[in-house]
Amino acid sequence: MLSFESLIVFSAILFIIVSLYKEFMNPALTFIVGVLGLGVAGILEPREILAGFANEQIAVIVLLLLVGEVVRKTGVIDQIFDLFFRSSRTYRQFLFRMTAIVSGLSAFLNNTPLVAVMMPYVHNWSKGEGRPTPSKLLIPLSYASILGGCATLIGTSTNLIVNSMITEQQVIQGLRPLEMFEFAWVGVPMIVLGGLYLVVVSGRLLPENRDYFAEFKANTRQYLVETRLRPGAGLVGKSVSEAGLRNLQGLFLVKVLREGNGIAPVHPELKLRQDDILVFAGDTSTIADLLTAYQDLQPVEVELFGGNGAGMHMVEGVIAYNSSLENKTIKESQFRSQYDAAVVAVLRGGERISGKIGSISLKAGDVLLLLAGRDFQELTRENRDFYVLSETRKPPKVETWKAVLPIAGLVSAIVLSTLKIVPLFLSVSVLLAVLLLFRVASAKDIVGGIDYNLVMIIAMSLALGVAMTKTGVAEVIASNMLLPMMRFGNIGVMIGVYGVTAVLSSLMLNKAAVALLFPVVLTLAQQTGMDPLGLILCMTFAAAANFLSPVGFQTNMMVYGPGGYSFKDFFRIGLPLTMMYMVVTVGVLSVMY
Template identity: 25%
Template sequence: MELQQIIFLAILAVALVLFISEKLRVDLVAMLALLALTLTGILSPREALSGFSSEPAIIVAAVFVLSAGLSVTGITDRIGKAIGRAARGSEWRAIAVTMPATAVLAAFSHHLMITAMMLPVLMRLAQVQKISASRLLMPMSLAASLGTTLTLFSAPAFLLANNLLERSGQQRLDIFAITPIGAVLVLVGVIYMLAGRWLLPKRQGDVQNGNYLRLDRYYTELVVDAESPWAGRRLGEFELAFENRLQVVDWLRLGARRLRQHPNSHILSGDVLLVRASPDEIASIKDEPGLSLHAVAKYGEKPREDGQDEALGEEQLVQAVVAPHSEFVGRSVADIDFLQSMGVVVVGLWRKEGWLHGELSEMVLAEGDLLVLWGPQRNFETLSTHRGFLMLMPFNANKKVRRRAPLALAIMIAAVFAAATELLQPQIAFLAGAVAMVLTRCVSIERAYQEIDVRIFVMIAGVIPLGIAMEKTGTAALLAKFLADHAQNLSVYSLLLVMFAAAALLTQILSDAATTVLLAPIAFALAESLGLPPVPFVICTAMGAVASFLTPIGHHGNLLILNPGQYTFGDFLRIGVPLTTMIGLTVAWMARWLWLEGPLLPAFAGG
């Protein structure tokens, strides 16, 4: 063993210990490894920094922005709710509909975002259908992870594997090269979860106590503007158009509550609708044609009576909790006159128990009420010391720009089409799509930067040099020779399984990207030593890093559902081990069939 190989293995060992122990963040560990490889002379500065301009890093950053565009314009929410409606009826149908639909969404977006989007949808579905949440959440999370095997850009592991093949002189894979494998894996996953439903635990999670996402709905008032497209239309039409977005609780005209609130009753300009809405919807109302927040329309544009500057300017939304024994308790919103006394207006209210009716300004406040206040930042700085409020918090809401949904969808389709047909290089196609999302204001530049997970970007850029160093020092070839010498009696199919299994185990303690960077060069060298095409060996390794479900820590999506579904480590082990075994057998079979002209049916004997 040469000196450079010893130095590289020492750096790799330290990096692995730091990765596994999580004493430092994974992106920082990747940067330390990069510096160590450069300072020891194993890599040149150009080689060490090549990861930042690499195809995987660029595509991952661009996909984050493209996913944000689909989310901000409401496309993912709309699809998620449609899936929820289609899944109603029975537990069997819920799983059969949710899994393939979730997988397809995850193929073209970030799987973690899809899991987070589907989580409240399935929690509500479980509550309505009286199904244990734990029977639905794990199949959905597994489907989101399996969906990343449908396209090459869905998971960093596949981008890194493709990057290795291209660096080594192999032809680059197109973005749908792995789709046949992914499609079979999704089918296997759906059949397994339907046939093995008895393995799923029956626990209600947080649905039963109702605390999960309890702050999802606030009360607010909408006023129908003059010349609004909703003026003269029926209430039923309004409720249908805003289904799952707004829930009409009460209806006022000329300050009086309407006694007849029939779906066929007509809405008029100036009518006020008391609705329950999510924070995102409240923040997005001003972009809805013909509708305004009542308090803002009533007070927002009026100057102060004392002749001072306008009370509202550079406005923002803030939440305030009414404190115990507050001077506000027992008084109505109108009686307190928030605009006159504090320079803000109340645009929303959340209350733990009971339904609200009537005009928001006439609501009598109680301890623990959560008010949504609208006003300039300078007034909130003063308000933060007011004893009537227990605390002030940012109003966490993501504004939706739904009118640009068709444009965002067109941009996403165009980016995928350009990459798939090689009209543009994949990294350029997705980068162009991300820039188009910002230029067309489907997503703001600030939101675009917020959505890019810098930790993942830096980690990918940092681990690529580890793979380069493994090849350059000959360590990959050395380990591959050792493996080949001890696997002479194994068939090609068995060797593909070995590479899948090695990655499936290592990815439980490392990320899929790090696992692929470490094992893919060995898989490549092993294939070369056997005189076989390296693509199936590298793809099997990447598949093992992505599609292994042995523990809840193997995928971040599993961590999202852990508490809502009240899952245990044993639940994932009991369901994940058989599934991962089936996936490994399927991946090796499909890889051999696609790239090695193997038989249609798997066989352990013969190559």
């Protein structure tokens, strides 16, 4: 019979799973509400809720993410990609080089900025005559970063989160922290096998979906309509609001071109003049209705991105997972004023969303086609809400020494940590201090680069694990869900752990999956007498090597919208890779542990 406290913990777990799957609220807030509920019920003490914030591994995760952001901004990754991909001529050549370099880099750098930097190369390479659309390359790009990230302790935050949980249990359970290259015994063979798999099957299994950004650049008239006021028009002298141009169905006024200059965003009180050109964006299939309703307007042909463009250029971006823009309409987000860019179209699941642009509620993975102004790059420099994937204007180059210093420093920090000369926390902290001293990064970069949501999720996950262990919930789950696999021996238990973790990670954030399963796996190891590190690593690989759906891993969500993929596209190519990864993981770990 379950105790009352156990029922409360089960209720908190159920709430967290449902909330994450249904997206009732963002992941950080979900964990906060769940864990605070356990605190109010008296199951967790305040010190147990707050203990995670003092965990060294959380600090290491934050520091490594900050260094990764600095590396991304210096442009050194762009230079490396230029060197490797410049001479690629065929699809197989490009795919092979991409999987090799991305998996190699992601073993030591955060994979999210790597994928964000690589996406423009995919788009640019795909422009060549006879070459496939980006949809043939974007899933392999994400999977290559995942394969590489699983090969080292610092390759993905999931590995570091598990290590933080181990350090929390180090004294109680007698566990030791994981080594830097302890993941390599499984990770490196899978980089080779997984990379070859992607090169061989991607061209056959992945769809060739439309490249909306290429269409957008080739034919802006599908998305933008320019109109001029007819001579003697009654709208002359009226404000935009008085003319009724603020709340059009399916269209919105992006900007007004006046005397060679662009006025954007357009203030509702702006007075219209005779020679003004009004640029509308959105569902241009309704243009006939617009011209019928407003006979003072007539369509014109204007070179929007030439002289009259007033610095405007086209951008493609994708809404990030856990973005502050999620579940807000474009109008509510004040996108134009915040980023000096107008949303011209929104793509979701490979299809363009019709209707009034300002009323569209944004979701993670949505692709935005933007008309951006001069200040766009500066205003989005510290942006974490969406990733710029393709842009008709390139950022300025950074001095070579500033690009090399963060990479050299990170390599030195990893070497010192591996040789156990200096702890990783201290070496990366010193590196950040040096980057600030030599002005490679600014204090604003450091503060703006901290992922507070991730920190909150990890800290609350540790507290949830404490509650599951204290109340016996972890033991109940282990006994009823995974212990029956013992009839198939230790191999059966490991397969059970891998399978449950892989499925759970495909339905929710993989960091949440390891938070829920870590105490269960630890209890299972005690009940079966198996080496706990072997089972913990089995769970970690299953969570981090997330190929079955776009939901569980951030890079999968990043490519989901731009590639125009469906869930079945991920499942079709990801299931064989998952099975391959499970066989290698269980085989290697059963021998080692």
